[in-house]
Amino acid sequence: MSVALIMAHAGHWFAGLLYLAPVIIVVAALWRQSYKDKRRGDDEEPEGESGVEAGPEVD
Amino acid sequence: MTSFARRARLAALGTVVLALALPGTASAHGLVGKQDLPIPRWLFAWAAAVVLVASFVGLAVLWSKPRLQQLVERRRFGIPRVLEVLVGALGVAAFVFFVYAGFAGTQTDTANILPTIIYVYFWVGIPFLSAVFGDVFRAFNPWLAIGKATGWAAKRLGGEVSAEPLPYPPWLGRWPAVVGVLVFAWVELVYANRDDPSQLSIMALAYAATQLVGMSLYGVEAWSNRGDAFGVYFGLFARVSPLHWRDRALYTRPLLGGCPSLTPVAGTVALLCTMIGTTSFDGFSQGTIWNSIVPHLQDFFGSLGLNAEHALEWAGTVGIVVMCLFIRLLYRLGIMGMETVGRRRPASELAGSFAHTLIPIALAYVVAHYFSLLAYNGQAIAALASDPLGTGSDLLGTSDVAINYTWVSATGIWYVQVAALVLGHVAGLTLAHDRALSVYAKARDATRSQYWMLAVMVAFTSLGLWLLSAAAQQ
Numbered sequence: 110m111s112v113a114l115i116m117a118h119a120g121h122w123f124a125g126l127l128y129l130a131p132v133i134i135v136v137a138a139l140w141r142q143s144y145k146d147k148r149r150g151d152d153e154e155p156e157g158e159s160g161v162e163a164g165p166e167v168d
Numbered sequence: 169m170t171s172f173a174r175r176a177r178l179a180a181l182g183t184v185v186l187a188l189a190l191p192g193t194a195s196a197h198g199l200v201g202k203q204d205l206p207i208p209r210w211l212f213a214w215a216a217a218v219v220l221v222a223s224f225v226g227l228a229v230l231w232s233k234p235r236l237q238q239l240v241e242r243r244r245f246g247i248p249r250v251l252e253v254l255v256g257a258l259g260v261a262a263f264v265f266f267v268y269a270g271f272a273g274t275q276t277d278t279a280n281i282l283p284t285i286i287y288v289y290f291w292v293g294i295p296f297l298s299a300v301f302g303d304v305f306r307a308f309n310p311w312l313a314i315g316k317a318t319g320w321a322a323k324r325l326g327g328e329v330s331a332e333p334l335p336y337p338p339w340l341g342r343w344p345a346v347v348g349v350l351v352f353a354w355v356e357l358v359y360a361n362r363d364d365p366s367q368l369s370i371m372a373l374a375y376a377a378t379q380l381v382g383m384s385l386y387g388v389e390a391w392s393n394r395g396d397a398f399g400v401y402f403g404l405f406a407r408v409s410p411l412h413w414r415d416r417a418l419y420t421r422p423l424l425g426g427c428p429s430l431t432p433v434a435g436t437v438a439l440l441c442t443m444i445g446t447t448s449f450d451g452f453s454q455g456t457i458w459n460s461i462v463p464h465l466q467d468f469f470g471s472l473g474l475n476a477e478h479a480l481e482w483a484g485t486v487g488i489v490v491m492c493l494f495i496r497l498l499y500r501l502g503i504m505g506m507e508t509v510g511r512r513r514p515a516s517e518l519a520g521s522f523a524h525t526l527i528p529i530a531l532a533y534v535v536a537h538y539f540s541l542l543a544y545n546g547q548a549i550a551a552l553a554s555d556p557l558g559t560g561s562d563l564l565g566t567s568d569v570a571i572n573y574t575w576v577s578a579t580g581i582w583y584v585q586v587a588a589l590v591l592g593h594v595a596g597l598t599l600a601h602d603r604a605l606s607v608y609a610k611a612r613d614a615t616r617s618q619y620w621m622l623a624v625m626v627a628f629t630s631l632g633l634w635l636l637s638a639a640a641q642q
Contacts, residue, residue: 132630
Protein backbone atom coordinates (compact mmCIF):
# COMPACT_ATOMS: atom_id res chain seq x y z
CA MET A 110 0.00 0.00 0.00
CA SER A 111 2.67 2.51 1.01
CA VAL A 112 4.85 2.04 -2.11
CA ALA A 113 1.84 2.45 -4.37
CA LEU A 114 0.80 5.50 -2.41
CA ILE A 115 4.24 7.06 -2.69
CA MET A 116 4.53 6.39 -6.43
CA ALA A 117 1.04 7.70 -7.08
CA HIS A 118 2.03 11.06 -5.71
CA ALA A 119 5.39 11.60 -7.38
CA GLY A 120 4.10 14.84 -8.88
CA HIS A 121 3.12 16.15 -5.49
CA TRP A 122 6.53 15.10 -4.18
CA PHE A 123 8.20 17.29 -6.75
CA ALA A 124 5.91 20.22 -5.99
CA GLY A 125 6.61 19.69 -2.31
CA LEU A 126 10.34 19.66 -2.95
CA LEU A 127 10.15 23.14 -4.46
CA TYR A 128 8.80 24.36 -1.14
CA LEU A 129 11.18 22.24 0.90
CA ALA A 130 14.27 23.40 -0.99
CA PRO A 131 14.67 26.80 0.73
CA VAL A 132 14.35 25.06 4.09
CA ILE A 133 17.07 22.57 3.19
CA ILE A 134 19.34 25.28 1.82
CA VAL A 135 18.94 27.47 4.91
CA VAL A 136 19.44 24.52 7.27
CA ALA A 137 22.55 23.36 5.38
CA ALA A 138 24.03 26.88 5.36
CA LEU A 139 23.35 27.36 9.05
CA TRP A 140 24.68 23.92 9.90
CA ARG A 141 27.90 24.72 8.05
CA GLN A 142 28.22 28.11 9.71
CA SER A 143 27.59 26.57 13.10
CA TYR A 144 30.28 23.95 12.44
CA LYS A 145 32.75 26.66 11.43
CA ASP A 146 31.95 28.63 14.59
CA LYS A 147 32.61 25.54 16.69
CA ARG A 148 35.90 24.90 14.91
CA ARG A 149 36.96 28.43 15.76
CA GLY A 150 36.37 27.49 19.38
CA ASP A 151 34.26 30.46 20.33
CA ASP A 152 31.53 28.30 21.77
CA GLU A 153 32.24 28.93 25.42
CA GLU A 154 30.17 31.23 27.53
CA PRO A 155 31.34 32.20 31.01
CA GLU A 156 29.50 30.37 33.76
CA GLY A 157 26.97 32.31 35.76
CA GLU A 158 26.29 34.92 33.12
CA SER A 159 22.86 34.61 31.79
CA GLY A 160 19.91 36.82 31.39
CA VAL A 161 16.24 36.48 32.07
CA GLU A 162 14.20 33.43 31.27
CA ALA A 163 10.91 35.18 30.85
CA GLY A 164 9.56 38.65 31.17
CA PRO A 165 7.22 39.78 33.92
CA GLU A 166 3.92 37.94 34.10
CA VAL A 167 0.97 39.98 32.96
CA ASP A 168 -1.92 37.63 32.49
CA MET B 169 29.28 11.74 16.72
CA THR B 170 27.82 13.28 19.84
CA SER B 171 24.50 12.11 21.12
CA PHE B 172 23.00 15.50 20.28
CA ALA B 173 24.25 15.37 16.73
CA ARG B 174 22.79 11.86 16.36
CA ARG B 175 19.48 12.96 17.80
CA ALA B 176 19.42 16.11 15.70
CA ARG B 177 20.17 14.23 12.51
CA LEU B 178 17.58 11.58 13.25
CA ALA B 179 15.01 14.22 14.07
CA ALA B 180 15.90 16.24 10.97
CA LEU B 181 15.71 13.13 8.80
CA GLY B 182 12.36 12.22 10.30
CA THR B 183 11.04 15.71 9.69
CA VAL B 184 12.19 15.75 6.09
CA VAL B 185 10.72 12.29 5.46
CA LEU B 186 7.45 13.33 7.04
CA ALA B 187 7.40 16.56 5.10
CA LEU B 188 8.01 14.66 1.88
CA ALA B 189 5.44 12.06 2.72
CA LEU B 190 2.82 14.69 3.29
CA PRO B 191 3.13 17.08 0.38
CA GLY B 192 -0.04 17.81 -1.42
CA THR B 193 -2.88 20.13 -1.65
CA ALA B 194 -4.95 21.89 0.83
CA SER B 195 -7.87 24.14 0.53
CA ALA B 196 -8.38 27.46 2.17
CA HIS B 197 -11.93 28.22 3.10
CA GLY B 198 -14.14 29.99 0.68
CA LEU B 199 -11.48 30.62 -1.95
CA VAL B 200 -13.21 31.76 -5.09
CA GLY B 201 -11.83 32.45 -8.55
CA LYS B 202 -8.50 31.96 -10.22
CA GLN B 203 -5.29 33.60 -9.07
CA ASP B 204 -3.37 35.66 -11.58
CA LEU B 205 0.20 35.72 -10.25
CA PRO B 206 3.27 37.12 -11.98
CA ILE B 207 5.54 34.30 -10.71
CA PRO B 208 5.01 30.64 -9.77
CA ARG B 209 3.65 30.13 -6.28
CA TRP B 210 6.69 28.21 -5.08
CA LEU B 211 8.84 31.24 -5.80
CA PHE B 212 6.94 33.04 -3.06
CA ALA B 213 8.33 30.47 -0.61
CA TRP B 214 11.84 31.21 -1.85
CA ALA B 215 11.23 34.95 -1.63
CA ALA B 216 9.83 34.54 1.89
CA ALA B 217 12.95 32.60 2.89
CA VAL B 218 15.13 35.41 1.53
CA VAL B 219 13.11 37.98 3.50
CA LEU B 220 13.54 35.94 6.66
CA VAL B 221 17.29 35.52 6.17
CA ALA B 222 17.63 39.26 5.44
CA SER B 223 15.59 40.02 8.58
CA PHE B 224 17.83 37.73 10.58
CA VAL B 225 20.95 39.52 9.34
CA GLY B 226 19.34 42.89 9.95
CA LEU B 227 18.45 41.92 13.52
CA ALA B 228 21.96 40.61 14.18
CA VAL B 229 23.51 43.86 12.96
CA LEU B 230 21.06 46.48 14.14
CA TRP B 231 19.38 45.01 17.23
CA SER B 232 22.13 44.51 19.78
CA LYS B 233 20.23 45.02 23.06
CA PRO B 234 16.97 43.53 24.29
CA ARG B 235 14.17 46.03 23.81
CA LEU B 236 11.01 44.05 24.42
CA GLN B 237 11.79 42.24 27.65
CA GLN B 238 10.73 45.00 30.02
CA LEU B 239 7.11 45.81 29.49
CA VAL B 240 6.48 49.53 29.22
CA GLU B 241 2.80 50.39 29.23
CA ARG B 242 1.10 53.78 29.33
CA ARG B 243 -2.29 54.16 30.89
CA ARG B 244 -4.68 55.95 28.54
CA PHE B 245 -8.05 55.99 30.27
CA GLY B 246 -10.13 54.16 32.82
CA ILE B 247 -13.35 52.25 32.30
CA PRO B 248 -16.27 52.61 34.71
CA ARG B 249 -17.29 49.45 36.53
CA VAL B 250 -20.83 49.79 35.24
CA LEU B 251 -19.56 49.48 31.65
CA GLU B 252 -17.67 46.31 32.57
CA VAL B 253 -20.84 44.86 34.05
CA LEU B 254 -22.93 45.87 31.05
CA VAL B 255 -20.50 44.39 28.54
CA GLY B 256 -20.34 41.16 30.55
CA ALA B 257 -24.14 41.04 30.66
CA LEU B 258 -24.20 41.58 26.90
CA GLY B 259 -21.86 38.60 26.51
CA VAL B 260 -24.12 36.43 28.64
CA ALA B 261 -27.22 37.55 26.72
CA ALA B 262 -25.55 36.81 23.38
CA PHE B 263 -24.46 33.39 24.62
CA VAL B 264 -27.98 32.55 25.81
CA PHE B 265 -29.52 33.75 22.56
CA PHE B 266 -27.15 31.78 20.32
CA VAL B 267 -27.58 28.62 22.36
CA TYR B 268 -31.35 29.11 22.14
CA ALA B 269 -31.06 29.59 18.36
CA GLY B 270 -29.21 26.29 18.11
CA PHE B 271 -32.03 24.46 19.87
CA ALA B 272 -35.07 26.34 18.63
CA GLY B 273 -34.02 27.28 15.11
CA THR B 274 -33.95 25.26 11.96
CA GLN B 275 -31.44 22.44 11.97
CA THR B 276 -30.23 23.39 8.49
CA ASP B 277 -26.71 24.59 9.21
CA THR B 278 -26.57 27.37 6.61
CA ALA B 279 -29.93 28.81 7.68
CA ASN B 280 -29.28 28.77 11.44
CA ILE B 281 -27.08 31.56 12.81
CA LEU B 282 -25.22 29.39 15.33
CA PRO B 283 -22.72 27.52 13.07
CA THR B 284 -21.67 30.77 11.35
CA ILE B 285 -21.35 32.56 14.68
CA ILE B 286 -19.19 29.80 16.14
CA TYR B 287 -16.98 28.90 13.20
CA VAL B 288 -16.65 32.27 11.48
CA TYR B 289 -17.16 35.04 14.02
CA PHE B 290 -16.14 33.35 17.26
CA TRP B 291 -13.28 31.10 16.15
CA VAL B 292 -11.88 33.29 13.38
CA GLY B 293 -13.21 36.79 13.91
CA ILE B 294 -12.16 37.17 17.54
CA PRO B 295 -8.47 36.33 16.87
CA PHE B 296 -8.44 39.05 14.19
CA LEU B 297 -10.06 41.52 16.61
CA SER B 298 -7.79 40.47 19.48
CA ALA B 299 -4.64 41.07 17.46
CA VAL B 300 -5.76 44.61 16.72
CA PHE B 301 -7.79 45.73 19.73
CA GLY B 302 -6.44 43.53 22.52
CA ASP B 303 -8.30 40.98 24.60
CA VAL B 304 -11.85 41.96 23.65
CA PHE B 305 -13.17 38.47 24.38
CA ARG B 306 -12.33 38.84 28.06
CA ALA B 307 -14.74 41.76 28.29
CA PHE B 308 -17.59 39.78 26.71
CA ASN B 309 -16.63 36.33 28.05
CA PRO B 310 -20.01 34.98 29.28
CA TRP B 311 -18.74 32.33 31.68
CA LEU B 312 -16.23 34.78 33.15
CA ALA B 313 -19.05 37.28 33.66
CA ILE B 314 -21.21 34.62 35.32
CA GLY B 315 -18.29 33.51 37.47
CA LYS B 316 -17.56 37.08 38.57
CA ALA B 317 -21.22 37.79 39.28
CA THR B 318 -21.53 34.57 41.27
CA GLY B 319 -18.41 35.39 43.26
CA TRP B 320 -19.70 38.89 43.95
CA ALA B 321 -23.10 37.55 45.03
CA ALA B 322 -21.51 34.85 47.21
CA LYS B 323 -19.40 37.47 48.97
CA ARG B 324 -22.41 39.70 49.59
CA LEU B 325 -24.58 36.88 50.84
CA GLY B 326 -22.06 34.60 52.50
CA GLY B 327 -19.62 37.19 53.81
CA GLU B 328 -16.60 35.49 55.33
CA VAL B 329 -18.25 32.07 55.18
CA SER B 330 -17.63 31.55 51.46
CA ALA B 331 -14.91 28.96 50.91
CA GLU B 332 -11.50 29.91 49.51
CA PRO B 333 -10.71 28.37 46.11
CA LEU B 334 -8.10 25.66 45.80
CA PRO B 335 -4.63 26.73 44.66
CA TYR B 336 -4.32 26.18 40.90
CA PRO B 337 -1.96 23.21 40.44
CA PRO B 338 1.27 24.28 38.69
CA TRP B 339 1.41 20.98 36.76
CA LEU B 340 -1.98 21.74 35.21
CA GLY B 341 -0.73 24.98 33.66
CA ARG B 342 -2.33 25.63 30.28
CA TRP B 343 -3.10 21.94 29.67
CA PRO B 344 -6.88 22.43 30.04
CA ALA B 345 -6.60 24.99 27.24
CA VAL B 346 -4.64 22.51 25.11
CA VAL B 347 -7.42 19.96 25.55
CA GLY B 348 -10.12 22.56 24.86
CA VAL B 349 -8.50 23.89 21.67
CA LEU B 350 -7.80 20.38 20.41
CA VAL B 351 -11.35 19.24 21.10
CA PHE B 352 -12.82 22.31 19.41
CA ALA B 353 -10.59 21.81 16.37
CA TRP B 354 -11.57 18.15 16.33
CA VAL B 355 -15.24 19.08 16.34
CA GLU B 356 -14.71 21.63 13.58
CA LEU B 357 -12.55 19.47 11.33
CA VAL B 358 -13.30 15.85 12.13
CA TYR B 359 -16.64 15.39 13.88
CA ALA B 360 -19.36 14.24 11.50
CA ASN B 361 -22.10 16.39 13.08
CA ARG B 362 -19.97 19.52 13.28
CA ASP B 363 -22.66 21.74 11.72
CA ASP B 364 -25.64 20.42 13.65
CA PRO B 365 -26.98 23.51 15.50
CA SER B 366 -28.51 21.63 18.42
CA GLN B 367 -25.32 19.60 18.93
CA LEU B 368 -23.33 22.83 18.93
CA SER B 369 -25.67 24.27 21.54
CA ILE B 370 -25.22 21.22 23.75
CA MET B 371 -21.44 21.48 23.42
CA ALA B 372 -21.54 25.21 24.21
CA LEU B 373 -23.52 24.52 27.37
CA ALA B 374 -21.17 21.68 28.35
CA TYR B 375 -18.18 23.96 27.86
CA ALA B 376 -19.75 26.75 29.91
CA ALA B 377 -20.59 24.28 32.69
CA THR B 378 -17.00 23.02 32.70
CA GLN B 379 -15.73 26.58 33.03
CA LEU B 380 -18.05 27.29 35.94
CA VAL B 381 -16.88 24.15 37.71
CA GLY B 382 -13.24 25.09 37.07
CA MET B 383 -13.79 28.61 38.38
CA SER B 384 -15.61 27.38 41.46
CA LEU B 385 -12.72 25.04 42.24
CA TYR B 386 -9.73 27.24 41.52
CA GLY B 387 -11.11 30.76 41.54
CA VAL B 388 -12.42 32.90 38.71
CA GLU B 389 -9.16 34.63 37.75
CA ALA B 390 -6.88 31.62 38.17
CA TRP B 391 -9.07 29.39 36.03
CA SER B 392 -9.85 31.94 33.32
CA ASN B 393 -6.15 32.81 32.95
CA ARG B 394 -5.09 29.19 32.53
CA GLY B 395 -7.95 26.77 32.04
CA ASP B 396 -10.52 28.56 29.88
CA ALA B 397 -9.44 27.30 26.47
CA PHE B 398 -11.04 30.10 24.47
CA GLY B 399 -10.04 32.78 26.95
CA VAL B 400 -6.43 31.60 26.83
CA TYR B 401 -6.51 31.12 23.04
CA PHE B 402 -7.81 34.61 22.30
CA GLY B 403 -5.66 36.07 25.07
CA LEU B 404 -2.52 34.79 23.37
CA PHE B 405 -3.42 36.60 20.14
CA ALA B 406 -4.18 39.72 22.15
CA ARG B 407 -0.56 39.82 23.29
CA VAL B 408 0.37 40.93 19.78
CA SER B 409 -1.85 43.99 20.08
CA PRO B 410 -0.56 47.40 21.19
CA LEU B 411 -3.68 47.73 23.36
CA HIS B 412 -3.89 46.12 26.79
CA TRP B 413 -7.10 46.16 28.80
CA ARG B 414 -6.48 45.48 32.46
CA ASP B 415 -7.63 46.69 35.87
CA ARG B 416 -10.55 48.46 34.22
CA ALA B 417 -8.27 50.69 32.15
CA LEU B 418 -6.74 50.80 28.70
CA TYR B 419 -2.96 50.73 28.42
CA THR B 420 -0.85 51.03 25.31
CA ARG B 421 2.40 49.24 24.63
CA PRO B 422 4.63 48.50 21.64
CA LEU B 423 3.35 46.10 19.01
CA LEU B 424 4.18 42.51 20.13
CA GLY B 425 4.92 44.01 23.56
CA GLY B 426 2.65 41.57 25.35
CA CYS B 427 4.36 38.46 23.98
CA PRO B 428 7.60 38.44 26.03
CA SER B 429 5.65 38.55 29.28
CA LEU B 430 4.07 35.17 28.56
CA THR B 431 4.91 32.91 31.46
CA PRO B 432 5.89 29.49 30.11
CA VAL B 433 3.86 27.41 32.54
CA ALA B 434 3.16 23.74 31.84
CA GLY B 435 1.39 23.18 28.54
CA THR B 436 2.30 26.53 26.98
CA VAL B 437 4.45 25.12 24.17
CA ALA B 438 1.93 22.33 23.61
CA LEU B 439 -0.87 24.88 23.34
CA LEU B 440 0.93 27.01 20.75
CA CYS B 441 1.94 23.95 18.72
CA THR B 442 -1.66 22.72 18.89
CA MET B 443 -2.90 26.09 17.64
CA ILE B 444 -0.53 25.98 14.65
CA GLY B 445 -1.01 22.24 14.10
CA THR B 446 -4.80 22.33 14.02
CA THR B 447 -4.81 25.23 11.54
CA SER B 448 -2.30 23.35 9.40
CA PHE B 449 -4.43 20.23 9.51
CA ASP B 450 -7.46 22.25 8.48
CA GLY B 451 -5.68 23.02 5.21
CA PHE B 452 -4.02 19.68 4.79
CA SER B 453 -7.20 17.70 5.41
CA GLN B 454 -8.81 19.17 2.32
CA GLY B 455 -5.96 18.20 0.02
CA THR B 456 -5.66 15.32 -2.38
CA ILE B 457 -2.89 13.60 -0.46
CA TRP B 458 -4.88 13.42 2.75
CA ASN B 459 -7.92 12.33 0.81
CA SER B 460 -5.92 9.54 -0.76
CA ILE B 461 -4.55 8.40 2.61
CA VAL B 462 -7.80 8.60 4.49
CA PRO B 463 -9.53 5.62 2.79
CA HIS B 464 -6.69 3.39 3.95
CA LEU B 465 -6.97 4.69 7.50
CA GLN B 466 -10.73 4.34 7.30
CA ASP B 467 -10.36 0.74 6.13
CA PHE B 468 -8.02 0.08 9.03
CA PHE B 469 -10.40 1.47 11.62
CA GLY B 470 -13.30 -0.23 9.85
CA SER B 471 -11.49 -3.53 10.24
CA LEU B 472 -11.51 -2.91 14.00
CA GLY B 473 -15.29 -2.97 13.93
CA LEU B 474 -16.13 0.74 13.59
CA ASN B 475 -18.78 1.91 11.16
CA ALA B 476 -17.76 4.11 8.22
CA GLU B 477 -18.58 7.39 9.98
CA HIS B 478 -16.65 6.59 13.14
CA ALA B 479 -13.77 5.09 11.16
CA LEU B 480 -13.52 8.39 9.25
CA GLU B 481 -13.54 10.33 12.50
CA TRP B 482 -10.75 8.17 13.88
CA ALA B 483 -8.73 8.71 10.71
CA GLY B 484 -9.16 12.46 11.15
CA THR B 485 -8.21 12.16 14.80
CA VAL B 486 -4.96 10.47 13.80
CA GLY B 487 -4.31 13.19 11.21
CA ILE B 488 -4.88 16.12 13.54
CA VAL B 489 -2.72 14.61 16.30
CA VAL B 490 0.10 13.78 13.87
CA MET B 491 0.05 17.31 12.47
CA CYS B 492 0.26 18.83 15.96
CA LEU B 493 3.15 16.50 16.79
CA PHE B 494 4.86 17.45 13.53
CA ILE B 495 4.70 21.14 14.47
CA ARG B 496 5.99 20.26 17.94
CA LEU B 497 8.87 18.37 16.32
CA LEU B 498 9.83 21.36 14.17
CA TYR B 499 9.94 23.60 17.23
CA ARG B 500 11.84 20.96 19.16
CA LEU B 501 14.48 20.85 16.42
CA GLY B 502 15.03 24.59 16.77
CA ILE B 503 15.38 24.23 20.52
CA MET B 504 17.78 21.29 20.17
CA GLY B 505 19.98 23.44 17.96
CA MET B 506 19.91 26.28 20.47
CA GLU B 507 20.88 23.86 23.20
CA THR B 508 24.33 23.48 21.64
CA VAL B 509 25.22 27.17 21.79
CA GLY B 510 27.15 28.79 24.62
CA ARG B 511 26.74 27.44 28.12
CA ARG B 512 24.46 24.43 27.86
CA ARG B 513 20.91 25.08 28.97
CA PRO B 514 18.31 22.39 29.28
CA ALA B 515 15.99 22.12 26.30
CA SER B 516 12.95 22.37 28.55
CA GLU B 517 14.13 25.76 29.84
CA LEU B 518 14.84 27.05 26.33
CA ALA B 519 11.55 25.70 24.98
CA GLY B 520 9.67 27.71 27.59
CA SER B 521 11.79 30.83 27.21
CA PHE B 522 11.13 31.01 23.48
CA ALA B 523 7.52 29.76 23.47
CA HIS B 524 6.15 33.29 23.02
CA THR B 525 7.84 33.49 19.61
CA LEU B 526 5.20 31.07 18.33
CA ILE B 527 2.35 33.52 19.06
CA PRO B 528 2.74 35.66 15.91
CA ILE B 529 3.24 32.48 13.89
CA ALA B 530 -0.02 31.03 15.18
CA LEU B 531 -1.69 34.33 14.33
CA ALA B 532 -0.12 34.34 10.87
CA TYR B 533 -1.47 30.84 10.22
CA VAL B 534 -4.95 31.88 11.34
CA VAL B 535 -4.93 35.04 9.17
CA ALA B 536 -3.48 33.24 6.16
CA HIS B 537 -5.80 30.30 6.38
CA TYR B 538 -9.06 31.94 7.44
CA PHE B 539 -8.95 35.39 5.86
CA SER B 540 -11.02 34.22 2.91
CA LEU B 541 -13.53 32.54 5.24
CA LEU B 542 -14.04 35.78 7.11
CA ALA B 543 -14.04 37.86 3.93
CA TYR B 544 -16.69 35.77 2.20
CA ASN B 545 -18.64 33.66 4.69
CA GLY B 546 -18.56 36.47 7.22
CA GLN B 547 -20.96 38.40 4.99
CA ALA B 548 -23.62 35.78 5.67
CA ILE B 549 -24.23 37.50 8.99
CA ALA B 550 -26.34 40.15 7.21
CA ALA B 551 -28.93 37.59 6.20
CA LEU B 552 -28.59 35.43 9.33
CA ALA B 553 -29.01 38.37 11.71
CA SER B 554 -32.30 39.14 10.04
CA ASP B 555 -33.47 35.55 10.32
CA PRO B 556 -31.32 33.98 13.06
CA LEU B 557 -33.46 30.91 13.58
CA GLY B 558 -33.99 30.26 9.90
CA THR B 559 -37.73 30.39 10.28
CA GLY B 560 -38.40 32.81 7.44
CA SER B 561 -38.47 36.03 9.46
CA ASP B 562 -36.90 39.24 8.20
CA LEU B 563 -36.27 41.32 11.30
CA LEU B 564 -33.77 43.74 9.75
CA GLY B 565 -34.89 43.57 6.15
CA THR B 566 -31.58 42.01 5.13
CA SER B 567 -32.55 38.36 4.94
CA ASP B 568 -32.00 38.27 1.17
CA VAL B 569 -28.56 39.93 1.19
CA ALA B 570 -26.24 37.64 -0.77
CA ILE B 571 -22.52 37.11 -0.29
CA ASN B 572 -20.43 39.32 -2.57
CA TYR B 573 -17.55 37.17 -3.80
CA THR B 574 -16.05 39.92 -5.92
CA TRP B 575 -15.00 42.51 -3.35
CA VAL B 576 -11.63 40.83 -2.99
CA SER B 577 -10.12 38.67 -5.72
CA ALA B 578 -8.40 35.33 -5.31
CA THR B 579 -5.13 37.05 -6.21
CA GLY B 580 -5.72 39.65 -3.51
CA ILE B 581 -6.35 36.91 -0.97
CA TRP B 582 -3.12 35.18 -1.95
CA TYR B 583 -1.15 38.38 -1.34
CA VAL B 584 -2.81 38.83 2.05
CA GLN B 585 -1.91 35.25 2.93
CA VAL B 586 1.72 35.63 1.86
CA ALA B 587 2.04 38.96 3.68
CA ALA B 588 0.54 37.49 6.85
CA LEU B 589 2.89 34.52 6.82
CA VAL B 590 6.01 36.58 6.13
CA LEU B 591 5.17 39.29 8.66
CA GLY B 592 4.18 36.74 11.30
CA HIS B 593 7.46 34.88 10.94
CA VAL B 594 9.55 38.04 10.89
CA ALA B 595 7.76 39.00 14.10
CA GLY B 596 8.55 35.57 15.57
CA LEU B 597 12.18 35.95 14.56
CA THR B 598 12.31 39.41 16.15
CA LEU B 599 10.86 38.13 19.42
CA ALA B 600 13.28 35.20 19.44
CA HIS B 601 16.27 37.48 18.77
CA ASP B 602 15.24 39.86 21.53
CA ARG B 603 14.79 37.01 24.00
CA ALA B 604 18.12 35.45 22.99
CA LEU B 605 19.90 38.72 23.76
CA SER B 606 18.62 38.51 27.32
CA VAL B 607 19.19 34.76 27.74
CA TYR B 608 22.74 34.60 26.37
CA ALA B 609 25.54 36.62 27.92
CA LYS B 610 27.24 37.33 24.60
CA ALA B 611 25.46 38.94 21.65
CA ARG B 612 27.40 36.61 19.38
CA ASP B 613 25.96 33.55 21.13
CA ALA B 614 22.51 35.08 20.98
CA THR B 615 22.80 35.43 17.22
CA ARG B 616 24.24 31.94 16.81
CA SER B 617 21.48 30.44 18.89
CA GLN B 618 19.01 31.98 16.49
CA TYR B 619 20.40 30.11 13.49
CA TRP B 620 18.05 27.37 14.57
CA MET B 621 15.05 29.56 15.12
CA LEU B 622 15.65 31.00 11.66
CA ALA B 623 15.55 27.48 10.24
CA VAL B 624 12.31 26.81 12.14
CA MET B 625 10.77 30.05 10.87
CA VAL B 626 11.72 29.28 7.28
CA ALA B 627 10.25 25.79 7.70
CA PHE B 628 6.99 27.15 9.13
CA THR B 629 6.75 29.73 6.34
CA SER B 630 7.37 27.18 3.60
CA LEU B 631 4.88 24.79 5.17
CA GLY B 632 2.23 27.50 5.35
CA LEU B 633 2.78 28.63 1.77
CA TRP B 634 2.85 25.06 0.54
CA LEU B 635 -0.51 24.34 2.16
CA LEU B 636 -2.03 27.55 0.82
CA SER B 637 -0.59 27.33 -2.67
CA ALA B 638 -2.00 23.86 -3.08
CA ALA B 639 -5.38 25.21 -2.04
CA ALA B 640 -5.30 27.61 -4.92
CA GLN B 641 -4.82 24.73 -7.32
CA GLN B 642 -7.94 22.93 -6.14
